Amino acid sequence: MRVARPRTISEALSALDDNPGSQLLAGGTDFCVEVNYGHRRPEGVVCLRRVAELRDFEVGEGKVRIGAGTTYTEMVKRLSGVLPALAAAARTVGSPQIRNAGTLGGNVATASPAGDTLPLLAALDAEVVLVSSKARRVVPLNELITGVKTTTIGPGEMVAEVVVPRISGPQHFLKVGTRNAMVISIASAAVVVDLQAQVVRCGLGSVGPVPIRASRAEEMISEAIDWDDLSAPRAALERFGDLAAEAARPITDHRSTADYRKRAVAVIAARAMRRSLTRVT
Amino acid sequence: MLREAVSSEAGAGAGAFEPVDPYSIILNGTERVVEGSWIGESLLYVLRERMGLPGSKNACEQGECGSCSVMLDGEVVCACCVLAVDAADSEVTTVEGLNASGLVDDIQSCFVEAGAVQCGFCTPGLVVAVHDLLGRRPDAGSLEVREALSGNLCRCTGYGRILEAVRLVQEKREDG
Numbered sequence: 001m002r003v004a005r006p007r008t009i010s011e012a013l014s015a016l017d018d019n020p021g022s023q024l025l026a027g028g029t030d031f032c033v034e035v036n037y038g039h040r041r042p043e044g045v046v047c048l049r050r051v052a053e054l055r056d057f058e059v060g061e062g063k064v065r066i067g068a069g070t071t072y073t074e075m076v077k078r079l080s081g082v083l084p085a086l087a088a089a090a091r092t093v094g095s096p097q098i099r100n101a102g103t104l105g106g107n108v109a110t111a112s113p114a115g116d117t118l119p120l121l122a123a124l125d126a127e128v129v130l131v132s133s134k135a136r137r138v139v140p141l142n143e144l145i146t147g148v149k150t151t152t153i154g155p156g157e158m159v160a161e162v163v164v165p166r167i168s169g170p171q172h173f174l175k176v177g178t179r180n181a182m183v184i185s186i187a188s189a190a191v192v193v194d195l196q197a198q199v200v201r202c203g204l205g206s207v208g209p210v211p212i213r214a215s216r217a218e219e220m221i222s223e224a225i226d227w228d229d230l231s232a233p234r235a236a237l238e239r240f241g242d243l244a245a246e247a248a249r250p251i252t253d254h255r256s257t258a259d260y261r262k263r264a265v266a267v268i269a270a271r272a273m274r275r276s277l278t279r280v281t
Numbered sequence: 282m283l284r285e286a287v288s289s290e291a292g293a294g295a296g297a298f299e300p301v302d303p304y305s306i307i308l309n310g311t312e313r314v315v316e317g318s319w320i321g322e323s324l325l326y327v328l329r330e331r332m333g334l335p336g337s338k339n340a341c342e343q344g345e346c347g348s349c350s351v352m353l354d355g356e357v358v359c360a361c362c363v364l365a366v367d368a369a370d371s372e373v374t375t376v377e378g379l380n381a382s383g384l385v386d387d388i389q390s391c392f393v394e395a396g397a398v399q400c401g402f403c404t405p406g407l408v409v410a411v412h413d414l415l416g417r418r419p420d421a422g423s424l425e426v427r428e429a430l431s432g433n434l435c436r437c438t439g440y441g442r443i444l445e446a447v448r449l450v451q452e453k454r455e456d457g
Binding site: 001002003004005006007008010011012014015018019022025027028029031032033035036037040041042043044045047049073094095096097098100101179180181182 | 296297298299300301319320321323342343344345347350356357358359361362363364366367369410413414428429431432433
């Protein structure tokens with residue numbers, strides 16, 4: 001039972017190499033609960049809270065790089081201009097207490113189907129930078145998350161940053177739960193409008209084992225939009241919701257039924273789309 | 282920056298594995314040493330069972346109820362979701378330490394005045410959350426107050442008097 005409290009990424013990685021089975025600890029909002037409930041008994045822990053370089057973020061010309069240690073509170077504060085839907089998603093997570101602790105890297109590495117940043121990251125074709133003491137590799141999110149809470153992150157590796165393209169245009173995130181605050185998503189949707197490429201991207205959460213891209217909905221609405229004034233016919237919006245629901249592969253569990261999730265995701269995907277338009281014709 | 286970090290030599294030092302304890306926490310302004318602990322102990326457990334500070338309450342143990350809210354390095358968090366060993370050398374302020382003099386502070390007295398306390402179990406967590414909110418946003422409007430307290434569950438009062446207590450604190454602080 002040993003603990004490491006590194007201050008740099010390289011110190012964290014060498015600690016991981018020293019004790020390969022040890023747990024990486026970021027915000028603790030998932031891991032500590034598992035320990036509290038006796039589901040996990042850590043032998044070694046590498047605490048990442050002190051690694052300042054994991055909190056860096058960089059807004060470049062074409063890309064935004066966000067350090068894995070960026071908390072939800074920081075995402076709300078720092079990214080609302082450049083990635084408004086990520087800031088919005090971060091704002092729906094938990095409570096101030098949870099948003100001060102939980103991190104982007106933790107959300108990605110935990111890979112819960114209900115991870116609130118994941119639909120937007122999926123919509124943006126985010127890339128996840130994994131580092132180990134031997135190598136650095138860049139993995140697309142859809143290859144990183146392979147199932148419910150399972151990823152291709154290898155032993156000795158950690159998430160260092162998430163890289164997304166800078167896209168100019170409206171973007172929205174919506175989720176459904178039993179309350180507005182402090183809720184785990186029953187269904188979630190992110191819509192990103194790329195004005196330059198004239199395409200719409202849509203990611204869905206909590207309606208499948210992994211974040212889902214609503215590709216047919218994206219193609220249909222991208223065709224239907226009048227890009228001169230960013231408007232779309234009402235029927236196309238409804239169809240967008242229906243196609244998003246068709247892409248969803250929800251299950252029935254203690255939080256909701258598969259039927260409700262399908263219906264909910266249709267409604268919020270269409271709503272997020274509508275909010276991204278200037279008008280409906 | 283990341284490439285450099287990977288290629289640079291990682292030596293022993295701050296990042297190396299150490300035994301779990303002893304470690305210290307700067308608790309309500311005083312350095313306290315934790316000894317004989319288990320690696321999986323939450324900060325909440327250490328506060329209540331090792332440091333003799335039962336103000337932070339233990340209810341859900343999953344970050345849902347806010348009863349264990351404390352300030353960790355100036356930010357409000359749920360002590361149940363902090364691994365105590367990860368709080369080593371950090372500053373932790375519990376409800377007992379909000380007022381340096383040890384007396385009841387204005388938030389606490391406004392809770393009493395407004396009748397915002399019924400069974401009292403959620404009160405310490407709420408007091409810490411209000412302390413955090415008004416420290417950041419002295420003029421927070423009612424929606425902001427509701428959002429800031431959304432992670433603190435009260436099953437008695439229906440929240441009306443709690444919100445009233447926050448308004449009272451704001452009024453009194455404004456009057457100086």
